[in-house]
Amino acid sequence: MTRPTLDQALALYEAGRYAEAEAVAGAVASARSFPREDAPQALSIAAMAMGAQGRYGEALATYDELLPVFGRLFGAKEWRTLKLRLDRAQTLTALGRHAECEAECVALASVATRGRVLQMRILAAAARNGLIYALNGQGRHQEAEALAREALAAHRLPGRFALVLRLGLARSLNGQGRHEEALAEAEHADELRRSLPEQECRPETGAVELALATALLGLGRSTEARTLAATAHYACLAAFGPGHRRTAEALALFDHIDGS
Numbered sequence: 001m002t003r004p005t006l007d008q009a010l011a012l013y014e015a016g017r018y019a020e021a022e023a024v025a026g027a028v029a030s031a032r033s034f035p036r037e038d039a040p041q042a043l044s045i046a047a048m049a050m051g052a053q054g055r056y057g058e059a060l061a062t063y064d065e066l067l068p069v070f071g072r073l074f075g076a077k078e079w080r081t082l083k084l085r086l087d088r089a090q091t092l093t094a095l096g097r098h099a100e101c102e103a104e105c106v107a108l109a110s111v112a113t114r115g116r117v118l119q120m121r122i123l124a125a126a127a128r129n130g131l132i133y134a135l136n137g138q139g140r141h142q143e144a145e146a147l148a149r150e151a152l153a154a155h156r157l158p159g160r161f162a163l164v165l166r167l168g169l170a171r172s173l174n175g176q177g178r179h180e181e182a183l184a185e186a187e188h189a190d191e192l193r194r195s196l197p198e199q200e201c202r203p204e205t206g207a208v209e210l211a212l213a214t215a216l217l218g219l220g221r222s223t224e225a226r227t228l229a230a231t232a233h234y235a236c237l238a239a240f241g242p243g244h245r246r247t248a249e250a251l252a253l254f255d256h257i258d259g260s
Helices: 006-014 018-030 038-052 056-074 079-094 098-112 118-137 141-154 160-175 179-195 198-204 207-218 222-240 245-259
Strands: none
Touching: 006 018, 006 038, 018 038, 038 056, 038 079, 056 079, 079 098, 079 118, 098 118, 118 141, 118 160, 141 160, 160 179, 160 198, 160 207, 179 207, 207 222, 207 245, 222 245
16 A cells, blocks of 8 residues: 555645545644655645635634744744735634634735745735635725725736635625625636636635626526525535535525525
């Protein structure tokens, strides 16, 4: 039998096989034959897999344990340490701790935008997206809209970042009751998703349908909204499990439509 590796754990995570990714990452972390930096990196993949399965409390505890280790191994401003902080921030907002996520994303974007390597530019874009989500989570939809539009103007290439920015913009517009505009943005997001490889947009499973359903419900098109909310719920349940924030959000929307 071949021994598990970091690459195997990451490949399983990217394929959406989160329980397997967590198991392989755990095996790498517990093995004594790997370089010392492999164990914390493996645990960071395990934490991402925990979050993808909706086990946010466990993921946050793992990130908290890993942060000082990453700082010692790689440096406080090295991209792997900053990515760990960003993954932790996104876990905070999944737990409803939006103000803490906001503060961390602002700090991370400030550091990452000064970096020259590709990983830093990716981190800066991801931090802006995290900030948009955190602002929407606090009901500050106008601020989220402005930031999303600014980021979309600066990020004209298609790809996952453009997709999540469109979804963040749609969420901000839905939050302001501007459902026609939100529907248009969600439809743009749907077109973009269809043009991307499945693996690239897997983390956004159910998000487009949820944005569309919310906008349609706001426009009084409840039958269409119900169908899409159900689609989002089943897709998220299959991909992430019942504890994931998007699974819960889709189910809550579905139940709201049925109860209205």
